Amino acid sequence: MPFISTEIRERCSECGACVSNCTFLTRHGTPRAVAAARDFSDPKDRGMAYECSLCGLCAAVCPEGLDPCALFLEVRRHDVASGTFDARPYRSILNYETLGRSRLFSRYELPEGCDTVFFPGCALPGTRPTVTSRLYRQLRQHVPSLGIVLTCCAKPSHDLGRTVHFRTAFERVLARFAAGGVKTVLTACPNCTRMFRQYGRGLSVLTVYEILNRHGVTETVAPGGGEISVHDPCPLRDHPEAHSAVRGLLTDLGYTQVEMPHRKKTTLCCGEGGAVGCIQPRNSRGWAELRRQESEGRPLVTYCAGCVHFLGQVTPTVHILDLIFRANGTPDKDFPVSKGPLTYLNRLLLKLRLMAMSVSGE
Ligand code: SF4
Ligand code: SF4
Known part of the structure; x- marks a missing residue:
């Protein structure tokens, strides 16, 4: 039984602030009611934890300082540790993570003297490879010895409670950073940012938006x-x-x-x-x-x-x-982006382009 469940049963005043903001709790009731009505040591009662978006809004609005989001993540972890997690609905997202971490899709470009890397994540290079390249070029104007790392931060495993998978994958990234002397990570993806801020063990983490806003954008089209x-x-x-x-x-x-x-x-x-x-x-x-x-x-x-x-x-x-x-869209008309298998091809092509740049010293 996750210990947070007890804390929520004891301290939630059922004020409803989190419920009124959440599409998930609106259907299930206050966190106290949820925790009281369920026995999370029973696999059948754990299923509802996968309906929580883990967005953290409940903790942000709770006047008692409670974190119902942490309860649902803890229940997921408990489910995995107990061997009752059903991975079948998550095959596609877990395959996405596995491929992103694979040797085929990963790349560490750490030039001489590099202590800062751009970590674009998976979705941006897949859907917007040209934007990713332009962003990298722009960032290098501000950080000349900037490196770039293509791999997955393993947040899907983190959120599904697959703690061992997540830690193994993330530690591998941290070990490569430590070996290469990387001290600062520039992130474009909010999920990667969150993982590095939470588990980065002292790495300095800045979003690319902070860098662009601080130094200006010369490539605006x-x-x-x-x-x-x-x-x-x-x-x-x-x-x-x-x-x-x-x-x-x-x-x-x-x-x-x-x-x-x-x-x-x-x-x-x-x-x-x-x-x-x-x-x-x-x-x-x-x-x-x-x-x-x-x-x-x-x-x-x-x-x-x-x-x-x-x-x-x-x-x-x-x-x-x-x-x-990009010049070919406006905020009220979507910019076309790559979808499906093409996103994998884009990532491979980006990786090849980076390798070519590295060889030519560009
Ligand atoms: S973390 Fe879960 S419970 Fe909290 S607001 Fe988001 S969806 Fe609702
Ligand atoms: S906001 Fe906090 S105290 Fe209010 S119902 Fe939600 S968990 Fe309970």
């Missing part, structure tokens, strides 16, 4: 304009520097920002969180639908490829890096 709203990705709800940087970049691009009720620390999940879409697509879509309502018809700008994918199914949503580095 098209100035923008008009009203937009920023959707802050939930893994970065506790990262105010990223919130400010993205808003600063959008101001510089010429956009007028209208804030939504749920933003920054109290931002909403886009629907991707916790791999809920693999088992409860309707619940997952419910989050995106909330966002659509809050945007009141304005295009959404976000800084996570996964959020663009999920929110884009219900309302126009663009990645800020598309606005900066």
Whole structure:
């Protein structure tokens, strides 16, 4: 029985603040009611933990300082440790992670004197290889000895409670960094950012948005304009520097920002969180639908490829890096991105391009 369950049963006042904000708790009741009604040592009662998006909004709004999100992650971990986890619904996302970590798709480019690396994650290079290259080129103007690392941070395993898988994969990355003298990681993906901030053991972690906002963007291809709203990705709800940087970049691009009720620390999940879409697509879509309502018809700008994918199914949503580095779209008209098997091909081609650049000393 996870110990957090006891704490929540004892301390949750059932104020309802988390319930009113959450599509999952709206169906199941307050965390206290959930914990009281279930015996998490019984595999049958553990299934509901996979319906939680692990977005952390409940902890952000709880006046008692409780963290119901941690309870549901702990139940997942307990399920895996007990050998009752059913991986079948998650095959595709786990294969995605395994391939991302494989020798075929991984690459560590650590030039002489490099102590800082760009870690673009999996989704950005797969869906937007040209944007990734342009971003890397831009970052190198600010950090000349910048390296780049293509691999997966293993957050899917983390969120599914596969602690041993996650730790093994993540430790491997940290060991390569330590051997190469890497001390700072520049991240584009909110999920990777969260993993490095939480488990990076002293690594300095900065988002690329902070770097671009601090040093300026010389590669901007098209100035923008008009009203937009920023959707802050939930893994970065506790990262105010990223919130400010993205808003600063959008101001510089010429956009007028209208804030939504749920933003920054109290931002909403886009629907991707916790791999809920693999088992409860309707619940997952419910989050995106909330966002659509809050945007009141304005295009959404976000800084996570996964959020663009999920929110884009219900309302126009663009990645800020598309606005900066691509000329063929506007916030109210999606920029076309690669999907499916093509994303794997893009990652391989990007890796080959990096190897060629390394050989030519470019
Ligand atoms: S983590 Fe998100 S989805 Fe899960 S209970 Fe909290 S608010 Fe709801
Ligand atoms: S916000 Fe905190 S105290 Fe209120 S119902 Fe949720 S967990 Fe309980």
